[in-house]
Structures are given as structure tokens and as C-alpha cells.
Amino acid sequence: MPRPAQARATLFATCAPGVEPVLHAEARGLRLARLERQVGGVRFEGTRRDVWRANLCLRSAVRVLQRLARFEAADEDALYEGVAAIDWSRWLASDGKLWVDAQTRDSNLSHSRFLAQRVKDAVVDRLRGAAGERPTVDRRDYDLRLHLHLFRNRATLSVDTSGESLHRRGWRTAQGRAPLAETLAAALVLASGWDRRAPLIDPFCGTGTILVEGGLFAAGRLPGALRGGFAFERFPDHDAGAYRALREKLVAASLRAPGRRAPTLVGSDREPQRIAETEAHLERTGLLAGARLATMDLRDFAPRRGWNGWIVSNLPYGERVGGGEALELARELGARLRRDCSGYHVALLVGSAEQAEALGLPRAQRRVLVNGGLECVQVLAELE
Numbered sequence: 001m002p003r004p005a006q007a008r009a010t011l012f013a014t015c016a017p018g019v020e021p022v023l024h025a026e027a028r029g030l031r032l033a034r035l036e037r038q039v040g041g042v043r044f045e046g047t048r049r050d051v052w053r054a055n056l057c058l059r060s061a062v063r064v065l066q067r068l069a070r071f072e073a074a075d076e077d078a079l080y081e082g083v084a085a086i087d088w089s090r091w092l093a094s095d096g097k098l099w100v101d102a103q104t105r106d107s108n109l110s111h112s113r114f115l116a117q118r119v120k121d122a123v124v125d126r127l128r129g130a131a132g133e134r135p136t137v138d139r140r141d142y143d144l145r146l147h148l149h150l151f152r153n154r155a156t157l158s159v160d161t162s163g164e165s166l167h168r169r170g171w172r173t174a175q176g177r178a179p180l181a182e183t184l185a186a187a188l189v190l191a192s193g194w195d196r197r198a199p200l201i202d203p204f205c206g207t208g209t210i211l212v213e214g215g216l217f218a219a220g221r222l223p224g225a226l227r228g229g230f231a232f233e234r235f236p237d238h239d240a241g242a243y244r245a246l247r248e249k250l251v252a253a254s255l256r257a258p259g260r261r262a263p264t265l266v267g268s269d270r271e272p273q274r275i276a277e278t279e280a281h282l283e284r285t286g287l288l289a290g291a292r293l294a295t296m297d298l299r300d301f302a303p304r305r306g307w308n309g310w311i312v313s314n315l316p317y318g319e320r321v322g323g324g325e326a327l328e329l330a331r332e333l334g335a336r337l338r339r340d341c342s343g344y345h346v347a348l349l350v351g352s353a354e355q356a357e358a359l360g361l362p363r364a365q366r367r368v369l370v371n372g373g374l375e376c377v378q379v380l381a382e383l384e
Contacts (some may be wrong), residue, residue: 007047008033012158013054013061014041018369018378019187023060026190030057051161051232052243056224056250059186059217062165065147065158073155074108076118082155083122090237091159094127097138104150119148119157143234163231170226171285174277176207180314180349184371186213186223191367191378192312192347194218196263199309203301203333205267205293208278210312215287218263220254226285262290266309270297298332308343317351317376326351327358334359341383348379 015023017040024037030053032044041061046054054064071082092098100123102115109115120137123146128134135144145160167181188210194200196218202210216223224230225247232238265287269275272295282288303309315333317326330350337346338360349369350356356366356377364381 008045009047009051010043010067011046011051011054011161012038012041012043012065012067013058014063014065015060016062016181016184016187016370018367019060019184022187022190023058026058026060027054030054048232048239049242049246052230052246053250055162055166055230055232056222056247058166059213059223060183060190062167062183063160063162064166066161067156067158069155069157071155072153073150074153076109076114079109079115079118079150079155080122083119083157084126086126086157088123088127091235092123092127092135092144093236094133094135096127096135096143097141098123098135098144098146099137099139099142100146100148102148102150105152107150107153109150109153115148115150119146145231159231161230161232163229163234164227166224168227169223170228171212171281172207172209173280173284174207176274176277178372179207180209180371182209182213182223184369185209185314186217187369188314188347188349188378189214189217189312192310192345192380194310194312194345199264199266199307201266201303201309201311202313203268203298203311204313204315205269205278206274206314208267208281210314211265211267211278211291212281212285212287214312215263215265215282215290216285219287221285222250222254225251225254262287264309265291266293266303267291268294268296268301270295298329298336301333301336303341303344305340306343309345311337311341311344311346311348313347314349314371315351315355317355326355330355330358331360334361337361337383344383346379346381346383350377350379353377 020037024042027035027042034045036043068086073079100116100119102112104110104112124134147158149156167183169182200214267278275293275295282291356379361381364379367378369376369378
């Protein structure tokens with residue numbers, strides 16, 4: 001029998017819709033085993049150490065789930081029995097705190113709240129101690145978070161090894177207005193094909209999310225290095241010594257990786273407060289030395305000729321500007337890019353296909369992504 005740390009499990013790294021190809025490439029770079037790209041993420045197999053590596057190293061993943069069981073659940077009794085059959089003592093103490101998320105589709109059991117309640121009941125009954133101790137439900141401060149996915153009466157029950165969403169890196173001190181999630185910002189940079197040497201430019205930098213995530217990527221820094229912790233650290237059988245040794249090894253390796261240097265990060269925004277917040281975030285992550293920040297409107301945006309940099313940005317859309325204004329902004333930016341940015345690469349996230357069309361970039365590729373529930377388009381082009 002393999003030791004628990006070496007036992008292989010089925011795992012699933014989730015991501016924002018449309019980011020699956022980026023996440024798959026990341027997971028392949030980590031040499032995770034038996035990779036399979038699926039809707040909403042990437043399935044793979046691995047040991048406990050792979051769980052740790054995935055949480056620490058994947059930039060575009062939102063959570064890492066570990067499958068515990070799959071079983072038929074055509075009715076509530078079958079659901080309860082399938083959950084109660086699991087030995088929960090490995091995952092939660094009898095006086096611990098639990099939260100359950102549930103999703104259902106095309107199944108007899110159609111109410112997600114009821115499903116979550118039945119899963120909770122089964123876990124609590126299995127763990128109820130001899131002295132009457134039992135886990136409690138806590139949505140925010142939980143020791144164990146479970147995910148139930150019921151599709152065509154087949155239940156997949158997984159444990160969340162991440163805890164808080166992986167976009168919570170630990171470096172952000174200011175939210176700004178509708179900030180871009182760190183995981184999606186990293187995905188935009190990765191999808192752009194940035195070579196990590198040319199300047200990275202964001203003319204709508206907001207609080208600097210794209211610049212920070214790009215800088216961390218260029219420097220080879222682990223995206224999870226600044227987090228307060230992960231859910232797997234609360235599991236009763238967590239091997240804290242082995243995890244600490246692996247984490248220290250990965251951090252040390254990233255710091256001495258050959259060819260890694262502080263990139264040139266160029267950011268601008270029309271609001272001085274946003275620039276101040278970007279500066280604070282870059283300073284917090286040790287990236288400020290290579291940054292050039294300015295308060296400016298799009299009318300003053302003039303990238304340096306000959307830089308051949310990468311312009312990666314999340315254009316204003318939605319509540320920040322109206323539909324007509326968003327289209328006009330895209331037209332103006334597109335005209336400037338075509339006129340002044342020969343040799344540059346661009347990767348722009350816009351709020352609609354109309355806004356993508358308004359950019360007018362020749363031979364541009366488009367990829368549909370979801371940002372905060374809103375379907376958006378990433379426009380990628382190399383300017384000649």
C-alpha cells in the first residue's frame with residue numbers, strides 16, 4: 001500500500017471560462033500527470049505533493065479540487081449513503097467547521113441548497129463524536145469546503161484543497177473600481193505570448209493587477225508565495241514539515257532561476273488614486289524598481305517607438321463607460337495603435353464583440369473569456 005503522501009488522486013483545477021487552454025499549458029509546464037482539458041478547468045492525477053505544487057504555482061487556476069467519490073444519486077437516500085460511506089476523519093475533526101457548495105443539472109434532485117444540506121447531514125452524522133461533538137457549518141471560516149456536482153443523477157464529491165480563491169494572492173491592498181481578478185490578469189499575460197523581456201505596457205492599469213501579475217511571471221515568482229495559507233494545511237493528516245520543505249525549495253528555485261530579471265513595467269491611468277495604488281502594489285511585490293507610471297488620459301498615450309513591447313490591458317467597459325463611449329474609446333485606441341505601435345504586440349480584453357470590432361486591428365485573433373460573469377473578448381494582434 002502506498003503511503004498517503006504518495007497515493008494518487010484525481011484532481012481538477014478550475015478556471016474562468018475561456019482560460020482552459022492557458023491553464024492546460026501551465027499544468028503541462030508543471031509536468032502534472034494525465035492532463036485532460038475540460039470545460040471549466042483541467043483534470044489531472046497526482047500525489048499530495050502535486051496538490052501543494054498546483055496551489056502554489058498555477059497562475060490562472062481559481063481552485064484545486066480533489067475528487068473523493070463518484071456515485072449514483074437518483075434520490076436523497078442514495079446521496080446521503082454515498083457521502084456517509086466516506087471516512088471523513090482524514091478531512092475534518094469532529095468539532096471542525098464545514099461548508100458545502102452544490103450544483104445540479106439534469107437530475108432528479110434539482111435544488112442545490114437541499115443537496116448541500118443532505119451532504120452536510122451525512123458528514124456530520126459520520127463524524128459525530130462519542131461525547132456528542134459534531135462539526136458546525138461556517139460559510140466564511142471553515143476547516144473543510146466540499147463541492148458536490150450532480151449531473152444526470154451521478155454525483156461527484158470533491159474537497160477544496162485551496163480554501164480562499166487562488167486569486168487572493170496576498171499582495172493586494174486596494175480594490176479600486178471593479179478590479180480584474182489576479183488569476184484572470186495572469187491568464188491575459190500568459191495568453192499574450194509575452195517574452196518577459198520586452199516592456200509590458202498597460203494604458204488602463206487601474207490598481208496595477210496586470211502589471212503585478214506580469215512582473216511576478218517575468219521574475220519567476222510563485223503566485224501563491226504571499227498567501228496566508230491554503231485549505232489543505234487544515235486537514236488533520238497534513239504533513240506540515242514536508243509541505244514547508246517543498247515550499248521553501250520551490251521559492252528558492254524561483255529566486256535563482258537563470259535569466260530572470262526585473263522587467264520594464266509601464267502603466268498609466270487617468271485617475272491619480274489608481275496610479276498611487278498601482279505604485280503601492282508594485283512596491284509590495286518588489287517590482288517598483290522596473291516600473292514607469294504616469295497619470296494620463298488616452299489622448300496622451302504615446303508608446304516609445306522601437307520598444308516593440310507588449311500592450312496588455314483590460315479596457316473600460318460595463319458600468320465604467322456607456323456602450324457608445326466604450327466603442328469610441330476602442331476606435332481611438334485602435335487608431336493610435338495602428339499609427340504609432342509598429343512592431344508591438346497587443347492583447348486587449350474588451351466587453352463585447354462590437355468593441356473588439358471597433359479596435360480595427362488587422363489580422364487580430366479573438367478569444368471569448370468570462371470576467372465576473374460578463375462574457376468578454378480578448379483581442380490579440382501583432383502590429384506591423
